[in-house]
Amino acid sequence: MDHFLYRDGALFAEDVAISEIAAAVGTPFYVYSTATLLRHFKAFDDALEGMDHLVCYAMKANSNQAVLRTLAQAGAGMDVVSAGEYLRAKAAGVPGDKIVFSGVGKTAAEIKLALEGGIRQFNVESEPEMEVLDAVARSLGKVAPITIRVNPDVDAKTHAKIATGKSENKFGIPIARAREVYAMAAGMAGLQVIGIDVHIGSQLTDLAPFEQAYEKVAELTEVLRADGHTIQRLDLGGGLGIPYERSNEAPPLPSDYGAMVQRKLGHLGCEIEIEPGRLIAGNAGLMVSEVIYVKSGEGRDFLILDGAMNDLIRPAMYEAYHDIVPVVEPVAGADQQPYDIVGPVCESGDTFAKQRMMPKLAAGDLVAFRSAGAYGAVMSSEYNSRALIPEVLVKDDQFAVIRPRPTFDEMINRDTIPEWL
Ligand SMILES: *Cc1c(COP(=O)(O)O)cnc(C)c1O
Numbered sequence: 276m277d278h279f280l281y282r283d284g285a286l287f288a289e290d291v292a293i294s295e296i297a298a299a300v301g302t303p304f305y306v307y308s309t310a311t312l313l314r315h316f317k318a319f320d321d322a323l324e325g326m327d328h329l330v331c332y333a334m335k336a337n338s339n340q341a342v343l344r345t346l347a348q349a350g351a352g353m354d355v356v357s358a359g360e361y362l363r364a365k366a367a368g369v370p371g372d373k374i375v376f377s378g379v380g381k382t383a384a385e386i387k388l389a390l391e392g393g394i395r396q397f398n399v400e401s402e403p404e405m406e407v408l409d410a411v412a413r414s415l416g417k418v419a420p421i422t423i424r425v426n427p428d429v430d431a432k433t434h435a436k437i438a439t440g441k442s443e444n445k446f447g448i449p450i451a452r453a454r455e456v457y458a459m460a461a462g463m464a465g466l467q468v469i470g471i472d473v474h475i476g477s478q479l480t481d482l483a484p485f486e487q488a489y490e491k492v493a494e495l496t497e498v499l500r501a502d503g504h505t506i507q508r509l510d511l512g513g514g515l516g517i518p519y520e521r522s523n524e525a526p527p528l529p530s531d532y533g534a535m536v537q538r539k540l541g542h543l544g545c546e547i548e549i550e551p552g553r554l555i556a557g558n559a560g561l562m563v564s565e566v567i568y569v570k571s572g573e574g575r576d577f578l579i580l581d582g583a584m585n586d587l588i589r590p591a592m593y594e595a596y597h598d599i600v601p602v603v604e605p606v607a608g609a610d611q612q613p614y615d616i617v618g619p620v621c622e623s624g625d626t627f628a629k630q631r632m633m634p635k636l637a638a639g640d641l642v643a644f645r646s647a648g649a650y651g652a653v654m655s656s657e658y659n660s661r662a663l664i665p666e667v668l669v670k671d672d673q674f675a676v677i678r679p680r681p682t683f684d685e686m687i688n689r690d691t692i693p694e695w696l
Contacts, residue, residue, distance in 0.1 A: 276311075276314070277308060277311045277314075277558045277559065278308040278310045278311045278314075278669075279308065279311075279561055279643070279645070281604040284603060284604045285602065285603060285604065286600065286601075286602045286603075286604065286643055288306050288308050288561065288669040288674070289308055289309070289310055289669045289670065289671055289672070290669075290671050290672035291669050291672060291673070291674045293306065293561070293563055293602050293641065293643060294602060294641065295674075296563070296667055296669075296674055297563060297565070297602075297641055299674075300665050300667060300676060300680070301665075301680070302563055302564055302565040302581055302582070302641065303562060303563060303564040303565070303580070303581050303582035303586055303664045304562070304563055304664050304665045304666070304667055304680075305560055305561070305562050305563075305647065305648070305651060305652050305664060305665070305666045305667065306560065306561050306563060306666075306667045306668075306669060306674075307337070307339075307342060307556075307559050307560045307648055307666065307667070307668050307669065307677075308559050308560075308669050309345055309668060309669060309670040309671075310670070310671075311558060311559035311648075312342065312345055312346060312555060312556065312559045312648075313345065313346075313349055315529075315551075315554055315555040315556075315558070315559060316330060316332070316346055316349050316351055316555055317349070318528070318529040318530065319529045319532075319533070319549060319551055319554070319555070320350070321529075321530070321533075322529045322530045322532060322533025322534070322536075323533050323536065323537075323547055323549070324533075325537065326536070326537060326541060326546075326547050327545075327546040327547065328546065328547040328548065328549070329352045329373065329395075329546070329547075329548050330350075330351055330352065330548075330549055330551065331351070331352035331353055331354040331373070331374075331375045331395075331510075331548055331549070331550050332346050332351045332352070332353055332354065332550075332551065332552065332555055332556075333354040333377075333513045333550045333551060333552030333553075334353050334354065334355060334360055334363065334364060334552070335354075335356055335360065335552060335650075335653065336552030336553055336555070336556045336557070336648075336649035336650055336653065337552075337556040337560070337648055337649055337650075337651070337652065337653055338360060338363050338653055339652065339666055339668075339677050339678060340363065340366060340367050340677070341668045341675070341677035342556065342668070342677075343363065343364060343367035343369065344367045344368055345668075346555070347364075347367055347368050347369045347373075348368075351369075351373075352369065352373035352374065352375065352395065352548075353369050353373065353374050353375070354374075354375045354377055354513070354550040354552075355374055355375070355376055355377070356376075356377050356378035357378065357385065358382075358384065358385045358388050358389075361374060361376065361385070361388060361389055361392065362388075365392060370393065371389075371392050371393020371394050371395070372393060372394075372395050373395055374389070374393075374394055374395055375394075375395050375396055375397075375398060375510065375548065375550070376389050376394055376396070376397045376398065377398045377400075377424075377472075377474070377550070378398075378400070379400045379401070379404075379445055379446060381397070381404060381407075381408075383407050383410075383411050386407065386408055386411045386412075386419075387411050387415065390411065390412060390415055390417050390419060391415065394419075394420070395420070396420040396421060396422055396469060396470070396508070396510075397419055397420070397421050397422075398421070398422050398423075398424050398472040398510060399421045399422070399423050399424065399460070399472075400423075400424045400446060400447055400448070401448065402448075402456060402459065405421075405423075405456075405459065405460055405463065405466065406463075408421065408465065408466065409463040409464070409465035409466050410465065411465070412465030412466065413464060413465040417465070418464075418465060418466065418467045419465060419466055419467065420467050420469050421460065421466050421467065421468055421469065422468075422469060422470040422471055422472040422508060422509075422510050423447075423448060423453065423456055423457060423460065423468070423471065423472065424446065424447035424448065424472040424473065424474065425447050425448055425449075425450045425453050425471060425472070425473055425491075425492070425495065426439075426440060426441075426442060426444065426446055426447035426448060426449055426450060426473075427440055427450050427473055427475065427487070427488040427491045427492070428440070428441060428442040428449070428450065429441070429475055429484050429487045429488050429491075430484060431475045431476030431479050431484045431514070432479070432480075432481060432484060433476045433477060433478050433479055433480075433514075433516070434478065434593050434594070434595075436592065436593055437476055437477040437478055437593065438475075438476040439474060439475060439476045439477075440473070440474070440475025440476055440484070440488060446474070447472075447473070447474075450491055450495060453471075453495055453498075453499070454498065454499065454502060457499055457502065457504050458502070461503075461504060468504050468505060468506075469505060469506075469507055469508050470506050470507060470508030470509055470510065470545065470546075471492055471495060471496060471499070471506060471508075471509055471510070472509075472510040472512070473488055473489075473492055473509075473510070473511060473512055474510075474511075474512025474513060474514060474550065475488050475512065475514060476514050477513065477514050477516075477552075477553060478514070478516040478517070478553060479514045479515060479516050479526075480516040480524065480526040480527075481526075481527070482527050482531060482532065482535050485511075485514070485515075485532070485535065486535060486539060489511065489535075489536065489539040489540055490539060492509060492511075492540070493539055493540055493543060496509070496540075496543050496545065497543075506543075506545065507545055507546060508545055508546045508547075508548060509540060509543070509545045509546070509547055509548070510548040510549075510550065511536065511540075511547065511548065511549050511550075512549070512550050513549065513550040513551040513552050513553070513554070514551075514553075515527065515529065515532055515551060515553075515554045516553070516554070517553055517554055517557040517558050517646060517649075518558075518646075519595065519596045519597060519598065519645075519646045520596050520598060521598055521645075529551075529554065536549075552649055552650075553649040553650065555649075556648040556649040557646050557647075557648050557649035557650075558645070558646050558648065559648040560646075560647045560648020560649070560651060560652075561643040561644060561645060561647055561648075562582055562586065562587050562643070562644040562647040562651060562664075563582075563602065563641055563642070563643050563644075564580040564581055564582030564586075564641070564642055564643075564644070565580065565581045565639065565640070565641055565642075566578050566579070566580060566636050566637065566638050566639065566640045566641075566642065567579050567580060567581050567619070567638060568638055569636065569637060569638060572615075575613070575614075575615055575630070576612065576613070576614050576615070577614065577615045577616075577617055578614045578615070578616045578617070578633070578636060578642075579617055579618070579619060580616065580617070580618055580619075580627070580642065581618075581619070582618055582644075582664070583618025583619055583620040583625050583659070583661060584618055584620050584622065584624060584625040584658070585618075585620060585655060585656045585657065585658040585659060585661050586618070586651075586655050586661070586664050587627070587644060587647055587651050587655070588654050588655070588656075589650060589651070589654070590626065590627050590628070591622075591624040591625065591626070592654075596628075597627065597628070597644045597645060597646055597647060598644070598645040598646065599616060599627065599628060599631065599633070599642050599643070599644055599645070600642065600643050600645065601633070601634060601636060601640060601641070601642055601643075602640070602641035602642065602643055603640070603641070605634035609634045609635075610634065610635060611632045611633060611634055611635075612632070612633065612634075612635060613630040613631060613632055613633075614628075614630075614631055614633050614636070615628070615629050615630065615631075616628040616631055616633075616642075619659075620658065620659050620661075621659065627644070652664075652666050652678070657686060660686065662680055662681050662682075662683065662686050663678075663680065663681060664680060665678055665679055665680040666678040
């Protein structure tokens with residue numbers, strides 16, 4: 276559920292009309308709902324009730340400072356994958372002991388930054404990384420708490436670009452080699468082994484792959500404990516999917532996921548960490564765009580929008596589906612017609628939807644892309660020298676711009692011209 280509903284024929288974000296925001300900030304823009312963000316965070320927090328746990332929001336999904344602060348104030352930890360994300364989490368007020376550092380390619384400089392600033396744990400993904408982490412920690416006179424990310428070799432049954440738990444993926448250590456690698460870690464003075472980490476992919480719409488992975492983690496916990504390691508924390512990753520196409524998708528709820536975690540892992544007495552990104556932010560955001568032209572082509576009509584693939588790349592990159600709805604509610608039973616919905620960028624990939632049934636629309640009408648709060652603004656670019664679009668946060672009847680649209684001068688003046696020109 277989210278807080279983007281029609282009221283008296285107009286789409287609202289909580290108690291603010293989308294058309295009011297559009298008039299104030301111009302299109303296109305992203306808009307996020309505070310109540311929806313908090314609702315999703317709480318759904319996970321409640322789902323793990325009864326187990327010692329921390330929900331570490333995977334901030335790569337949406338790392339705006341205002342979004343982070345909203346979640347941090349509700350008690351969320353953060354899962355970060357770069358120095359930039361670490362510093363963003365700190366700037367939003369998240370203490371180091373609630374920040375988990377993930378990612379396959381942490382540099383020595385990033386490791387140093389996190390060790391000096393405070394960190395809950397590093398999720399280590401390879402032996403060479405372990406060696407660097409050990410060396411950096413010792414050079415600072417510190418001991419780095421670690422889990423090791425194991426690759427359980429399960430098929431997450433999701434889009435190839437976001438599957439991470441098969442043996443051919445670059446992530447983690449093959450679970451079959453885990454004992455060897457844990458033994459190596461135990462021998463390193465700069466490291467303190469505290470647990471196991473696993474993350475098998477994103478946008479999973481079935482619990483079965485999670486269950487398979489967590490069964491393997493449960494077995495591994497017993498094996499590693501028998502080997503003498505302290506396994507007190509299990510980081511279970513993120514990845515629970517959301518319904519992008521509401522008419523025919525119903526992925527498992529966080530409560531189902533939580534019950535499964537309790538069933539598979541509850542007996543181990545470990546502290547549980549989870550790292551949801553998409554499920555917290557995805558349906559908490561819209562991208563709102565205006566129809567510039569309606570163009571009649573050979574046997575098809577195009578809706579040409581002012582938003583484009585540089586603003587929301589998921590359809591071009593992952594063949595992703597987004598529900599697209601008019602901001603003025605269509606009257607019940609209104610005629611529909613198929614449109615190809617496209618942006619102005621000079622690439623055929625700049626197509627949001629083909630032959631999508633929509634009520635008849637005209638230039639100047641507003642449309643909203645649903646489920647655009649995760650992997651939307653964070654993946655946007657200025658391709659075609661289109662300025663980054665603003666982000667807006669709504670809370671009840673208030674709204675605020677949380678990242679302004681840069682001016683063209685600001686965009687151009689980031690470039691510098693060498694002396695010789
Ligand atoms: C991307 C990622 C997540 C978040 O995935 P979602 O599908 O957005 O929940 C969590 N943990 C790790 C290690 C990731 O790479």
